[in-house]
Amino acid sequence: MVRSKSPIQALLIAGAAIALPLAVVPAASVAETAQPRSSAPVSVASGLDNPRQITFKKGVGFLIAEAGVGGKGPCMPGPEGSPVCFGKSGAITRLRGGNLERLVKKLPSLADKDGAGAIGPSDVIPYGDHRIAFTVGLGADPAVREDLPKKGRWMAMLVAANLRGGHQDGELKEIADLGGFEARENPHPTAPDSNPVSVLKKKKKFLVTDAGGNDWLKVHRDRGVKVLAVFPDRSYAGSDEFQAVPTSVVKGPDGAYYISQLTGFPFVMNAAQIYRAVPGEAPTVYASGLTNVTDLGWHNGTLYAVQISDAGLASGGPPIGSLRQVVPGGTTHPAVAAGLFAPYGVAFKGSNAYVTTCAVCPNKGEVMSVPLG
Structure with a gap:
């Protein structure tokens, strides 16, 4: 069995049972049966392609990273040897006033031939004047980019785009080649693997979690990439050792940073932790007993976590999370x-949380509004 270091590879590795329900278990119907009618999550957007992290900013709206649906190729072996195929179907999408608009299109994407379980754009943040920064995942040895078309070089990178009037203006710009850094430095002592997931802006710097590299990175456009922390392998309740697979990084009200953990194979239930981290100090455990966490968010002094699968990704059933x-x-x-169903990212507006669901679904992803009061 492959010891996955990618959240979406983990879904694919967990077995065919995860892929089969995509067409028969819509995210909205699952959510509605799980909650009292008065507090049931409500779908506010649908038709997304493998949606991942979501961000809200007043005056901008919600920004969603869509990992795409792959494409016609070239194809390469995926996590279990079955092919994943390259395409330019990833996007950065805005949700505003109930309408979806793909602001940046034709971004790289790798997915099964049916478009499920894609790896591509992972997270997006607005900053400055009409600018956004976003991560593009890979979940593999960065060397595989040499076998991809030119657009594939954006995989395993932190990328910037300049938006004017809500539309892409000009070329994409590289902020940092995180895959290249992983290939050179490989801070975690295993085979090179890069899968940038979460990005956060800190003055002139960016903070990124690399789920493939098992590390937390600081990116400065002029000074390059620096490792802030490497997350070691560990075991839980007598399990085999697994990799950390850090996913989200958010800043807390105390000024510290909080980093979530998906965990790698065997995806043990209740084994995931949330770390509290301060640059220059070793991370400490803030909370434990979680399962396969993909995103974090602070709201009104409370920390919330998205679990993509409450039973664990190797449970054999579909990824039903919370x-x-x-x-x-x-x-x-x-x-x-x-x-x-396969929830992934979370953002907040007013008294509601907004969660992306069906994160492994082509054209079936949703944004669900969840009342917090």
């Missing part, structure tokens, strides 16, 4: 919304 309220120092965390 939005959880994190209890500091706790080992159990109450569900705010449960029964969500």
Whole structure:
């Protein structure tokens, strides 16, 4: 069995049972059966391609990273040897006023031949004047980019785009080649693997988690990439050792940073942790007892976590997950919304959380509004 270091590779590795329900278990129907009618999540957008992280900024709206649906190729072996094929189907999409608009199109994407479980754009943040920065995942040895078309070089990178009037203006610009850094430095002592997931802006710097590289990175456009932390392998409840697979990084109200953990194979239930990290210091465990966390978000002083699968990605069933309220120092965390199909990213507006679901689905991804009051 492959020891996946990619959240979406993990879904594919967990077995065919995960892929089969995509056409028969819509995210909205699962969520509605899991909650009381008065607090049921409501779909506010649909038709997304493998949606991942979501960000909200007043005056901009919601920005969503769509990993795409792959394409016609070239194809290469995927996590279990079955082919994944390259295409220019990834996008950065805005949700505003109930309408979806793909602002940046034709971004690189790798996916199964049916478009499921894609790897491509992972997270997006607005900054400055009409600018956005976004990560593009890979989930493989960066050397495989040499076998991809020219657009494939953007995979395993932190990229900037300049938006004017809500549309792409000019060429994409490289902020950092994180795959190249992984290939040269390989801070975690395993085979090179880069899968940039979460990005956060800090003054003139960017903070990025690389789920493939098992590290937390600081990116400065002029000074390059620096490792802030490497997350070691560990075991839980007598399990085999697994890799950390850090996913989201967010800044807390105390000024520290909080980093979530998906965990690698065997994707043990309750084995994921949330780390509290301060640059220059070793990360400490803030909360434990979680399962396969893909995103974090602070709202009104409370930390929330998205679990893509509550039972663990190797449970053999479909990835039914939840939005959880994190209890500091706790080992159990109450569900705010449960029964969500492959939830992934979370953002906040007013008294609601907004969660992307069906994160492994071509053209079936949704944004669900979850009341927090």
